[in-house]
Amino acid sequence: MKFIVGSKNPTKVNAVKEIFHHEVVVGLDVPSNVSAQPFSDEETMHGAINRAKQCAASEENCFGIGLEGGVMYVDDQLYLCNWGALVSPDGTVYTASGARVVLPKEIELELKQGVELGGIMDRFAKRKGVSKKEGAIGIFTNDLLSRSEMFAQVMTLLKGQLEYSRNNEKCSG
Numbered sequence: 001m002k003f004i005v006g007s008k009n010p011t012k013v014n015a016v017k018e019i020f021h022h023e024v025v026v027g028l029d030v031p032s033n034v035s036a037q038p039f040s041d042e043e044t045m046h047g048a049i050n051r052a053k054q055c056a057a058s059e060e061n062c063f064g065i066g067l068e069g070g071v072m073y074v075d076d077q078l079y080l081c082n083w084g085a086l087v088s089p090d091g092t093v094y095t096a097s098g099a100r101v102v103l104p105k106e107i108e109l110e111l112k113q114g115v116e117l118g119g120i121m122d123r124f125a126k127r128k129g130v131s132k133k134e135g136a137i138g139i140f141t142n143d144l145l146s147r148s149e150m151f152a153q154v155m156t157l158l159k160g161q162l163e164y165s166r167n168n169e170k171c172s173g
């Protein structure tokens with residue numbers, strides 16, 4: 001079965017390949033239909049769902065996957081957040097969120113001025129292409145957890161939910 005991921009970002013495509021390693025996995029650029037820099041759990045989740053639905057609709061009988069990064073407040077502290085969505089060929093939508101990490105105040109201030117986190121992170125970490133490699137989560141965990149590993153965890157949550165619902169359908173059917 002083919003898995004179409006709504007991004008060409010290697011951290012996302014590789015995470016799906018790692019978890020669905022027996023399947024055909026391809027990246028497809030589709031719009032998230034939310035802000036380039038989502039600013040809440042809800043907006044980030046909808047970005048993931050929008051991407052997954054477009055991927056699932058792009059071909060017959062395939063799975064669509066959307067992975068979306070964003071930021072969200074808990075009280076007055078800004079966190080990095082991540083969401084994933086999987087749409088099965090029958091149109092069922094599964095969602096899961098990833099690990100969160102606190103973002104420093106100076107990054108929050110730049111984000112509030114409308115700058116995307118990807119660009120901010122490169123300047124902050126004095127590295128290039130952070131969003132396509134270790135990610136903000138890699139930088140702020142001293143490279144203990146990469147963006148790809150975090151997305152792989154989200155994919156595990158989605159795969160597990162898909163398997164759970166298939167097993168339960170069998171039991172009740």
Ligand SMILES: O=P(O)(O)OP(=O)(O)OP(=O)(O)OC[C@H]1O[C@@H](n2cnc3c(O)ncnc32)[C@H](O)[C@@H]1O
Nearest residue numbers: 007009068069116117118121130131135136137147
């Ligand atoms: O091509 P796409 O799939 O859009 O990949 P992206 O890197 O832009 O990823 P998102 O749209 O999901 O993320 C929204 C913004 O937040 C940035 N971002 C999210 N998580 C990040 C992370 O862990 N490290 C660096 N930037 C991150 C990202 O670069 C974007 O500017």
Ligand SMILES: [Mg+2]
Nearest residue numbers: 032036037069
């Ligand atoms: Mg983006």
